[in-house]
Amino acid sequence: MKKNYKYVLAAVIIATAAGAFSYYSFFITKSNANAQNLKTDEIISLSSSQKTEDNIEVNGNPHDDIYESVIESQHSDKEVQKINISECDIIADDVTYNGKFTEPSVKVSYNGTVLSRNVDYKIEYDSTEDRGVGRYYFTVAMLGEYEGSTVKSYNVIPEQISFASVKTKVSEFQLDWLPSGNADGYEIAISKYEDMSVQEIITVDGCESSTYLKENLPQNSVYYVKIRSYAYTDTEDGEEKIYSLWSNRETVETKKIEVIDGVTYIDGILIANKTYSLPENYGSGLNDEALEAFQTMSDDASADGINLYIVSGYRSYWLQDSIYNNFCAQRGVSEADRVSARPGHSEHQTGLAMDINSTLFSFADTPEAKWLADNCWKYGFVIRYPQNKEDITGYAYEAWHIRYLGKEIAKELYESGLTLEEYLGITSQYG
Numbered sequence: 001m002k003k004n005y006k007y008v009l010a011a012v013i014i015a016t017a018a019g020a021f022s023y024y025s026f027f028i029t030k031s032n033a034n035a036q037n038l039k040t041d042e043i044i045s046l047s048s049s050q051k052t053e054d055n056i057e058v059n060g061n062p063h064d065d066i067y068e069s070v071i072e073s074q075h076s077d078k079e080v081q082k083i084n085i086s087e088c089d090i091i092a093d094d095v096t097y098n099g100k101f102t103e104p105s106v107k108v109s110y111n112g113t114v115l116s117r118n119v120d121y122k123i124e125y126d127s128t129e130d131r132g133v134g135r136y137y138f139t140v141a142m143l144g145e146y147e148g149s150t151v152k153s154y155n156v157i158p159e160q161i162s163f164a165s166v167k168t169k170v171s172e173f174q175l176d177w178l179p180s181g182n183a184d185g186y187e188i189a190i191s192k193y194e195d196m197s198v199q200e201i202i203t204v205d206g207c208e209s210s211t212y213l214k215e216n217l218p219q220n221s222v223y224y225v226k227i228r229s230y231a232y233t234d235t236e237d238g239e240e241k242i243y244s245l246w247s248n249r250e251t252v253e254t255k256k257i258e259v260i261d262g263v264t265y266i267d268g269i270l271i272a273n274k275t276y277s278l279p280e281n282y283g284s285g286l287n288d289e290a291l292e293a294f295q296t297m298s299d300d301a302s303a304d305g306i307n308l309y310i311v312s313g314y315r316s317y318w319l320q321d322s323i324y325n326n327f328c329a330q331r332g333v334s335e336a337d338r339v340s341a342r343p344g345h346s347e348h349q350t351g352l353a354m355d356i357n358s359t360l361f362s363f364a365d366t367p368e369a370k371w372l373a374d375n376c377w378k379y380g381f382v383i384r385y386p387q388n389k390e391d392i393t394g395y396a397y398e399a400w401h402i403r404y405l406g407k408e409i410a411k412e413l414y415e416s417g418l419t420l421e422e423y424l425g426i427t428s429q430y431g
């Protein structure tokens with residue numbers, strides 16, 4: 001048996017405020033003489049929207065009868081509450097400083113649905129003047145089916161910066177960057193891991209800062225580094241740091257010391273100085289590549305009216321032994337050590353060093369010495385023991401002594417003004 005009753009939805013929305021859903025409470029009466037209340041849990045199928053007048057189908061039977069009925073909702077559009085802004089999510093992205101007013105990207109959403117600007121909400125800025133790095137506020141006012149307004153903020157963050165150079169030595173690395181006009185300081189992240197996990201953060205205060213030196217590291221080890229700048233800004237919560245985005249990650253590798261058959265190579269560069277020696281039997285003559293480079297250089301020098309020639313090239317361990325001992329006999333050990341290498345420590349034994357034209361101190365004042373100092377790097381040579389670097393190289397100034405390093409490294413040394421010891425981060429001292 002199936003009976004049809006018509007019910008009227010008598011009491012409508014009681015509460016809609018909390019949460020993302022609206023709640024209705026009904027009590028329902030039969031429209032005929034045997035009217036009787038139904039409970040809300042007997043409304044099994046409820047197809048309702050807040051926007052339209054509802055037809056609610058009721059399936060159920062409080063009296064052991066099977067019946068179906070259509071309930072006409074009495075609630076109207078006027079009675080539907082608008083969604084408050086407090087139920088909406090508002091996200092404003094930071095803007096990178098560019099000297100102008102730039103609107104942040106703002107996303108307003110309700111219940112996962114992104115709302116439309118100027119339909120569901122509008123945004124108002126206090127001004128559209130140029131903006132420096134700092135925190136700024138704007139108003140979001142809801143429209144249409146939404147209501148309420150709120151003040152939100154976004155940051156104008158400093159421009160992203162990057163490393164201008166990354167220099168490595170045996171036990172340290174140096175990071176340099178160009179100071180940023182809108183920064184109050186910098187942060188450097190250093191990690192042993194490519195994903196920058198377990199990173200050390202170093203703060204370098206001061207807008208003019210442009211360098212950081214990381215020391216006391218093991219040789220031949222890899223690090224990953226990034227940099228960002230920060231600026232201080234006043235906010236409602238007091239002074240805060242506003243950060244730029246991180247730079248791209250750079251890989252840094254400290255230089256590697258290798259000893260092969262008693263010969264020391266640092267990042268592949270053969271080294272012989274007071275700290276690092278060569279075996280007695282090492283070497284047999286000038287290196288072919290170095291000699292060829294010298295010949296090209298002396299040809300080019302000739303074209304400039306400069307005559308360059310080698311007065312001393314390769315010297316064996318035993319030849320150096322007798323030279324050094326002569327110096328010692330004439331001048332004593334301490335003076336001999338300033339101007340001559342002990343056997344096994346002479347760069348001449350490497351086959352990569354040459355004395356040009358003269359080994360008298362007066363050579364330094366000749367046009368040939370000047371030409372050599374100005375041009376030898378173009379051919380892959382350096383003036384190995386420059387002026388005022390005796391404490392570092394271990395030797396007095398020798399305007400005539402050049403060392404072949406190849407064009408790339410010679411250029412770096414020439415342009416940086418560094419000695420080979422400074423470039424590699426090594427000492428030159430007798431043990």
Ligand SMILES: [Zn+2]
Pocket residue numbers: 348353354355400401402
């Ligand atoms: Zn020499």
